[in-house]
Amino acid sequence: MTQMNMIQALNSAMDVMMARDPGVVLMGEDVGYFGGVFRATEGLQRKYGEHRVLDSPIAEGGIVATAIGMSINGLRPVAEIQFADYIYPAYDQIVSELARIRYRSGGDFCAPVTIRTPCGGGIRGGQTHSQSPEALFAHVSGLKVVMPSNPYDAKGLLIASIEEDDPVIFLEPKRLYNGPFDGDPNKPAVGWNSHARGDVPEGHYRVELGVADIVRPGSKLTIITYGTMVHVCLAAAEKAGVDAEVIDLRSIVPLDVETIVNSVKKTGRCIVAHEATRFAGFGAEILSTVQEECFWHLEAPVLRVAGWDTPYPHAFEWEYFPGQARVIAAIKATMEAS
Incomplete structure (x- = not known):
């Protein structure tokens, strides 16, 4: 066990899966050289190369469409949408293409795509950096929707999501990235600036999807x-x-x-x-x-x-x-x- 916050646990999950499976690739805005706006992918491009950790243009529809193409050709892309609020330009690709590939092809194709995205408020980001759109995706047949609450679950759920043969929307509460939060409005910085951690195994483990x-x-x-x-x-x-x-x-x-x-x-x-x-x-x-x-x-x-x-x-x-x-x-x- 190692003490990790949620960001470190997510980074560890992607690191573990990239080491185990050469078909796992990461893509998104600033995920490579910069390591992501919240540093969830920090160091992974240096370790695995630019051909497996790809910086994309600011084009969410293109990110998801590219991930779909990769997935039906044998890869397991993990696409980051920088904030859940930015996912709407990709909504048609997610709903009309990604969620339906297995059904439209009669089971001939699957789309093992994991879409990671920070959700919720708590960082004073306003209307375009604070939304919680889980209900929109829960309504779409063919998608799995996941939201962890602690570092141990975050890593185990992300590994299980990447190993899924069907698409997963992986929502990450940004208030929990750096530690737990108790919801006291008199302490708005708690959860954002604190560095409380949890015990997380360093290697591979799964937290099964669909188990509360x-x-x-x-x-x-x-x-x-x-x-x-x-x-x-x-x-x-x-x-x-x-x-x-x-x-x-x-x-x-x-x-x-x-x-x-x-x-x-x-x-x-x-x-x-x-x-x-x-x-x-x-x-x-x-x-x-x-x-x-x-x-x-x-x-x-x-x-x-x-x-x-x-x-x-x-x-x-x-x-x-x-x-x-x-x-x-x-x-x-x-x-x-x-």
């Missing part, structure tokens, strides 16, 4: 979340003093329905939390699944805690985030309901 993690066992309430909100919900549950079970989904698609259902049937109460906009967010899908599978076990309505239904507010970034106070309010309302 119960990060806090409990018996009175289930909190279902992912990404940055895992740390917010853990801190809120501790502060509220409730025997809450906190589930880190890790994979949004495929969704670990079994773990969700078993937990909610046990606790009878449920909160769903995510940073993205509430309306039509992925939390609505989780809520519907709980309603369909656990209705007769519920002792209170399922509540959602999420971002505002508004374009990302630069001036009110920390009010937009669903922090500890909003999670605690939901916990109180759920526990008092009957």
Whole structure:
């Protein structure tokens, strides 16, 4: 085990996979010489050469289209989109081409493409550097969607994603790049400037896609979340003093329905939390699944805690985030309901 932050864990995952498989190539804006805007690919071009770590033009549609062509010809490209907010010029390539290749070809071709992209807010990046678009990709058949919350999972999930024979959208919460974050709006720098690390194996290991993690066992309430909100919900549950079970989904698609259902049937109460906009967010899908599978076990309505239904507010970034106070309010309302 080595102490790593999330950036180092992601770099280690790509290093491990490039050493194991000569078909793994990296591409994106500034990923080579510069090492990526967040330094996730630092040192990899020097180690593996410019033919395997390719700096691309500022053309997201071209990055994804090139990755598709590489993948159906036997390579395993890992494409970086510098911010999730920049992924929309490539959306048609992702939805109309990448996600459908296996189906359109009747299984003759697959597209083992991993698209890495930083998501979420917390760096004062405003509307064009802070979005959380996971629900848009979860809706697209043929894509897997992943969002880690800690360095160990980040490395294991990225390795598993690169080894997948179908495309994966790998969303990286940038607030967690350099350490954990507890969602306290009075400490906006926590998580961005801190350097807390986690134990991460140096070599190859996998965290299987589609398997959630119960990060806090409990018996009175289930909190279902992912990404940055895992740390917010853990801190809120501790502060509220409730025997809450906190589930880190890790994979949004495929969704670990079994773990969700078993937990909610046990606790009878449920909160769903995510940073993205509430309306039509992925939390609505989780809520519907709980309603369909656990209705007769519920002792209170399922509540959602999420971002505002508004374009990302630069001036009110920390009010937009669903922090500890909003999670605690939901916990109180759920526990008092009957």
